[in-house]
Amino acid sequence: MVDDSVQISVDEAISLLVNEPVRNLPLINLLKLYPKYVSSIHRVGDAVIIRRSQEVNWTSISYCSENNFKKVLQNITDDDLVFDCLETKYFDLLKGNSEVEWFAHANMIILPDDVQVGEPSHEVASLTLNDADIVNDYWEYKIDNTLDYVKHQIENDISASIRIDGRLVAWGMMHDVGAIGFLYVMEECRGQGHAKSLMSQLINDLRFQKRTPFAFVAVENERSHTLSRKLGFVDSGKYSWMKLVR
Secondary structure, three states, X not given: OOOOOEEOOHHHHHHHHOOOOOOOHHXXXXXXHOHHHEEEEEEEOOEEEEEEEOOOEEEEEOOOOHHHHHHHHOOOOOOOOEXXXXXXXXXXXXXXXXXXXXXXXXEXXXXXXXXXXXXXOOOOEOOOHHHHHHHHHHOOOOOOOOHHHHHHHHXXXXXXXEEEOOEEEEEEEEOOOOOEEEEEEOHHHOOOOXXXXXXXXXXXXXXXXXXXXXXXXXXXXXXXXXXXXXXXXXXXXXXXXXXXXX
């Protein structure tokens, strides 16, 4: 490690990140919504490295030039194992010769301000803590300790659900970086517009709070890509998540 980094505050980090407000939107949201989880923030040139402790000890690296990213690499330690919201073009550089335990690639999509989605066509209500187990169980990225994360997000941010005769059949909620996620419709209820209703509700609730609606959609998830295009979302870059084995 070459220590040419400077430790900075949350406010100082945000003032740097807003120079690239779209590329850095997830990290800006994270610092605004949940600064209590941040264990340290360092500036390396025009890049910001955020380390935080939650269900996983995440390391996040802001948008920066390729030359500066090489300087960032010199400030990554052996304790930095799990990375999120990383621009995919830097995936191989960050991985280096390390083994990768798991990874995921996704497109970040953003809804332009001038696109209106209307009201949901189904009755939609917020999730409750009683729904946390089922949301976690159906989450594709569930691991042993994600239930606490799901509960935290239900309690502290926007969510949406649809029930039929009291039974939860569709839902969506927010990630800690302010991205719409967890979208799921029970198989027997698909093709009835539930996903669109959930997205419409989440988008309208976000806009009521003056927040930008965006999401990460797995590259191979064609169903979600189709829905997002119909709603008016536009692609805004490719991002990756990974856990390294050192």
